Amino acid sequence: MSTEREMSKPAQDSPEVLKPGKTNTPDVDIFVNDDEILLVADLPGVGKEDLSINLENNTLTIEAAFSAGFSGTCQRREFDAADYRRVFTLPKGIDVEKTAAEFSNGVLSLHLPKSSAVKPFQIKVESN
């Protein structure tokens, strides 16, 4: 039986994290049109200054610290004051320079414009 061995063994197979504790995965909506990809994420309890959006090698990382505080003793808990983290892999052809983000009421809207090379191009048929 293997219980003792497992209990005494430190958790080595899980990757190391810099900050301990549970993180929440925010709910997101992703929309697309001809010009851009629009990502909308719910990040309740986060202030604008606690938000970090990182774009590197087609990997988009959204991290946010939960900053709202609760006072008193907890009677019933349905959500944790945990930080948020979610990672996305972006398709090719995103114009990283023109990325824009808005944040209000705990909702992040991230505009990821497509570069002109991948935008759809209409070919007109001319009649003779």
Added chain:
Amino acid sequence: MIRRLNDIDRIFGTMDFFKNQMNRFLEDFESGRGNLSQGGVWPPTNFYDDGDHILVYSELPGVSEDEINIKLHNNLLTIKGERRENTPQGYAILRQERNVAPFSRSFTLPVEIDPEKTSASLKNGILTVKLVKIQAAKPKKIVVQAA
């Protein structure tokens, strides 16, 4: 004899297998996968008690003040509303995880509340409802006197 030992080994092997399955199930359970907020109850709400008040915190990202309706009737607190910002115009939906349905939740409060002193605020997508307990429901300090 050797065959019998093999049998015993196999039995223990099977038991180990079931135990591992059970452990994995319990780990999933404890790590909170499938928590309340994913079970369709929206908005997730926390209750805190600081002695004189009951504080209700609801996660309502993207909901503005005028879209929330809070009602207190006897000891029943109802938080109702609708998130109006939905699919932006001219976009196709690739993924939709955020709640779009109108919401309503009711809670029976454990103590009597003074409805006149109730206040609510909304900050960064978290609604805070501050309910003031009536005098009789507040905790009282009992002083021990030396005899």
